[in-house]
Amino acid sequence: MPQGATATMSxxxxxxxxxxxxxxxxxxxxxxxxxxxxxxxxxxDVLAVSYFHALNxxxxxxxxxxxxxxxxxxxxxxxxxxxALMEAGILPExxxxxxxxxxxxxxxSGMAAYTPGMEITGGSLGxxxxxxxxxxxxxxxxxxxxxVYNLMSDGELGEGSTWEAAMSAAHHDLxxxxxxxxxxxxxxxxxxxKMLCSEPLDAKxxxxxxxxxxxxxxxxxxxxxxxxxARTLSEKQPRVIICDTRMCKGVPFLEDxxxxxxxxxxxxxxxxxxxxxxQGKPQ
Amino acid sequence: MTAxxxxxxxxxxxxxxxxxxxxTSAMIASLAAEGYDTVDAPFGHAxxxxxxxxxEIVGLTADLSKYTDLHVFxxxxxxxxxxxxMAEQVMLSAAAGLAREGFIPFATTYAVFASRxxxxxxxxxxxxxxxxxKIVCAxxxxxxxxxxxxxxxEDLAIFRGLPNLTIIDPCDAVDIAQMVPAMADHPGPVxxxxxxxxxxxxxxxxxxxxxxxxxxxxLLRDGRDVLVVSTGLMTMRALDxxxxxxxxxxxxxxxxxxxxxxLDREAILAEARxxxxxxxxxENHTVIGGLGEAVAxxxxxxxVHPDFRMIGLPDEFxxxxxxxxxxxxxxxxxxxxxxxxxxxL
Numbered sequence: 001m002p003q004g005a006t007a008t009m010s011x012x013x014x015x016x017x018x019x020x021x022x023x024x025x026x027x028x029x030x031x032x033x034x035x036x037x038x039x040x041x042x043x044x045d046v047l048a049v050s051y052f053h054a055l056n057x058x059x060x061x062x063x064x065x066x067x068x069x070x071x072x073x074x075x076x077x078x079x080x081x082x083x084a085l086m087e088a089g090i091l092p093e094x095x096x097x098x099x100x101x102x103x104x105x106x107x108x109s110g111m112a113a114y115t116p117g118m119e120i121t122g123g124s125l126g127x128x129x130x131x132x133x134x135x136x137x138x139x140x141x142x143x144x145x146x147x148v149y150n151l152m153s154d155g156e157l158g159e160g161s162t163w164e165a166a167m168s169a170a171h172h173d174l175x176x177x178x179x180x181x182x183x184x185x186x187x188x189x190x191x192x193x194k195m196l197c198s199e200p201l202d203a204k205x206x207x208x209x210x211x212x213x214x215x216x217x218x219x220x221x222x223x224x225x226x227x228x229x230a231r232t233l234s235e236k237q238p239r240v241i242i243c244d245t246r247m248c249k250g251v252p253f254l255e256d257x258x259x260x261x262x263x264x265x266x267x268x269x270x271x272x273x274x275x276x277x278x279q280g281k282p283q
Numbered sequence: 284m285t286a287x288x289x290x291x292x293x294x295x296x297x298x299x300x301x302x303x304x305x306x307t308s309a310m311i312a313s314l315a316a317e318g319y320d321t322v323d324a325p326f327g328h329a330x331x332x333x334x335x336x337x338x339e340i341v342g343l344t345a346d347l348s349k350y351t352d353l354h355v356f357x358x359x360x361x362x363x364x365x366x367x368x369m370a371e372q373v374m375l376s377a378a379a380g381l382a383r384e385g386f387i388p389f390a391t392t393y394a395v396f397a398s399r400x401x402x403x404x405x406x407x408x409x410x411x412x413x414x415x416x417k418i419v420c421a422x423x424x425x426x427x428x429x430x431x432x433x434x435x436x437e438d439l440a441i442f443r444g445l446p447n448l449t450i451i452d453p454c455d456a457v458d459i460a461q462m463v464p465a466m467a468d469h470p471g472p473v474x475x476x477x478x479x480x481x482x483x484x485x486x487x488x489x490x491x492x493x494x495x496x497x498x499x500x501x502l503l504r505d506g507r508d509v510l511v512v513s514t515g516l517m518t519m520r521a522l523d524x525x526x527x528x529x530x531x532x533x534x535x536x537x538x539x540x541x542x543x544x545x546l547d548r549e550a551i552l553a554e555a556r557x558x559x560x561x562x563x564x565x566e567n568h569t570v571i572g573g574l575g576e577a578v579a580x581x582x583x584x585x586x587v588h589p590d591f592r593m594i595g596l597p598d599e600f601x602x603x604x605x606x607x608x609x610x611x612x613x614x615x616x617x618x619x620x621x622x623x624x625x626x627x628l
Contacts, residue, residue, distance in 0.1 A: 124406075131377070161376065168367060
């Protein structure tokens with residue numbers, strides 16, 4: 001059990017944490033009338049397991065030196081991470097209504113200088129894993145036990161820099177680096193697997209020297225097991241967890257939309273989405 | 284493509300008499316003019332000296348430690364040296380990550396690879412975050428005859444538009460030795476153009492009391508007829524050209540601007556306001572978007588209107604060949620600098 005994660009001590013279930021993250025993301029989407037809701041709903045389980053099971057962090061002290069670093073390569077997923085940071089008590093809930101507004105600490109794309117808990121400025125894809133390599137090297141140099149997590153998307157597998165970083169991490173035996181790939185098979189122009197970097201993804205990472213796990217990213221017990229394995233493995237190699245997730249998970253009428261990369265939600269649909277989510281509320 | 288145009292395509296670009304052709308080895312010739320002392324790998328040695336008392340100094344390279352003088356550091360501090368392989372994007376991303384963990388990374392490659400290939404990584408991972416990453420790059424401007432793949436004739440133009448980034452173009456071994464600790468003390472990111480290998484010492488001959496300071500220009504030579512505002516190795520060319528011109532009775536002042544961004548506005552304005560002098564900028568870089576246009580911008584904004592000329596590389600992809608030949612051809616040799624100035628008087 002991580003020492004600093006006070007939230008893990010609570011008896012709130014991970015299912016409920018994920019549900020809370022989804023609800024907050026929808027509320028933020030409603031405030032702004034838009035947002036990367038599909039990704040947020042899809043990755044909520046991964047974030048719940050990250051912040052309420054795996055990560056060693058102190059909500060009141062987001063820059064605590066001993067924390068595990070959680071990098072968001074994918075700046076446009078910021079709405080999802082804001083929801084998780086709020087749920088974790090790192091961002092105050094009152095700020096929810098400022099999402100994407102002037103003077104907000106929560107801009108549409110995630111930036112390190114704006115938001116407590118946002119470790120890097122993502123958004124230009126293919127940056128996170130490389131920065132993670134440097135942070136993992138630096139932590140090892142300092143004798144720190146902290147892990148670096150990088151949450152990236154399947155679309156970033158098309159960026160060559162991702163593979164430079166993957167080679168580098170394995171070459172430097174970075175066992176303190178854990179990459180999480182949100183594999184929802186959607187990018188701006190359509191399914192990721194029809195764009196550039198397709199299967200077999202497990203074999204690709206393995207060939208690059210990584211310890212690979214592939215799980216259903218919306219199955220919380222499977223995620224818990226994968227994160228535990230990634231943290232406790234004794235081999236001197238970096239670890240990747242490929243999470244197959246479903247865009248818009250939890251709101252079936254949105255899940256069924258054909259285009260979910262930037263999902264079009266009509267004004268009256270926000271309430272409907274919240275209602276539908278409410279019906280699946282876990283204990 | 285017709286047979287004719289194909290034939291033209293592969294013709295020699297210039298015809299130089301056989302006995303005047305310079306060998307390929309001169310493609311990476313020493314930059315020292317005759318009569319100057321040289322220092323071996325001043326950057327590498329300065330970094331080792333600095334690192335002795337500064338455990339946060341680390342070095343990274345993308346397969347070019349021997350060609351950026353970082354091998355000296357790698358040998359002295361092996362536990363603080365990271366070989367990142369031929370992968371400039373991850374090298375600079377990793378440098379950003381190390382900086383986030385409290386280190387001061389010096390990352391080296393060639394100027395073309397940092398500026399062209401890794402720009403987005405320098406912009407977003409380093410400059411936007413204002414992280415103390417020091418990017419030190421060999422082969423700036425026209426310092427190799429390998430052709431456009433290795434000639435960073437436009438790196439200043441690329442980087443000048445990048446907020447937070449300090450840009451240094453040192454003249455010689457004296458500048459390089461002094462800039463290293465100054466870069467480490469500077470809180471933000473720095474891009475430095477590097478002269479490597481046997482680097483001449485020039486500045487101390489003119490100003491034994493010279494002190495490199497980020498953002499400061501230094502008047503290395505005064506003169507009543509011409510003011511040359513120069514940076515990088517063009518300062519040594521300007522100084523030598525000034526000696527030549529003095530023999531013809533032309534008195535040339537040389538204002539050395541080792542920091543291209545931020546430029547020393549006050550020093551440039553003070554010197555340019557002295558009336559009656561031709562003002563010439565000199566840079567080892569295309570005349571588009573480098574020192575010359577930066578100085579012109581300062582002068583125009585302050586309504587200082589001297590007779591103004593620019594010496595620099597032309598707006599074209601440069602040829603491959605022997606370096607001394609190319610410097611002559613593109614107007615940045617000592618003789619060419621002196622001739623251009625004389626022609627403008």
